[in-house]
Amino acid sequence: MKPLDNTVAVVTGAGRGIGREIALHQARGGARLALIARSEAEIAETARLIESEGGQALPLALDVTDGARVEEGLAHVEEALGPIDLLVNNHGAFRAFGPIWECDPETWWGDVEINLRGTFNTCRIAAPLMRARGGGRIVNLVGGGTGNSFPHGSGYAASKAAIMRFTECLNDTTRDKAVYAFAVDPGLVRTQMTELQLNSQAGKTYLPDLPGLFAEGINIPPDRAAALIAEIAAGRFDPLNGRLLRGVDDRDALARDMEAVVAADGRALRFTGLG
Structure with missing residues (x-):
């Protein structure tokens, strides 16, 4: 028996890059997948890859900023695949570079609307369904600027910090029914998003350090975050609900340290250094 047998997972931004890898890992764990993105061709290809390995996938082309379409789409997922056990908000945009x-x-x-409103829309529908059934997990992807200043990526950073706080707030309203929300930072991964940063004139002007990071080999494989999320889905990290987990984490060490992290109120968005 696989760890995610008899579960249904929804992955947004599932057409390529990190989202595709997350979906593949979920399917390999036994989950039935709903794949959401705006590009019909891309999610169809992800579905084909899952099905070629014996999995089951339902591609749904929709824009997560459209609340009505999200509600219709998730209702269709539950009709076609069954109750949603896991929601992964992987969608994202980072196209505005430079001083405001x-x-x-x-x-x-x-950028803010796609990242933050899209996450709100999916959680708004999925969370009460999970609460009504007494369990579920939600994973919201964050990234650069979540816990530090990102002057030339302020829209992306502001939205990701907001998603971190939103994840904490959501978790505090759902965990009484065993619905746990997590934030995951996949790290610096070479994707279509980073290609825009590398190759656009604005990216070259305002994000000049990025090529050097890739040249130094700082390029986290997308399967690191995907493997982490698969273990979140299986319940391994439930004690860290409401907190930040990272693709670069040593998962065994993290599992050993969970009690200490919670006791220290770590991996959370908090003020520090105040007297």
Whole structure:
């Protein structure tokens, strides 16, 4: 028996990169997958890869910023695959680079809307369904700027810090029914998003350190976060509900340290250094 047999997982941004890897890991663990992204062709390819390995996948092309479509889509998932046990919000946008006065306002707000509103929309539908059934897990992906300043990526950073706090707030309203929310930082992964940062003129101007990071070999394989999320889905890290886990973590060491992390209120978005 596989660790995720008889479970249903929803993965957003599942058409490529980290999201595709997350979906593949869930399927290999035995889960039935719902794949959400705007690109129909990309999620169809992810579904094909899952099915070629004997898994089951339902591709749904929709925009997570459209609340009505999200509600319709998740209702269809439950009709077609069964009750949702795991929701992974992997969708994301980072297209506005530079000081805020150099950023196109619509692009800046678009990054925030996709990242934060999209996560709100999926959680708003999935969380009460999980609560009504007495269990479930939600994983929200965060990233650069979540816990530190990111001057030339302010829209992305602001949205990811907001998702971290949103994850904590959500978890505090759902854990009484064994619905646990987690934030996961996959680390610096070479994706279509980072290719835009590397190759656009704005990216070259305002994110000049990025090529050097990749040249130094700082390129976290997407399967690190995917493997972590598969273990979250199986319940290994339930004591860390409401907290941040990272793709670079040594998962065995993290599992050993969970009690200490909780006791220290670690891996959380908190003020420090206040008298």
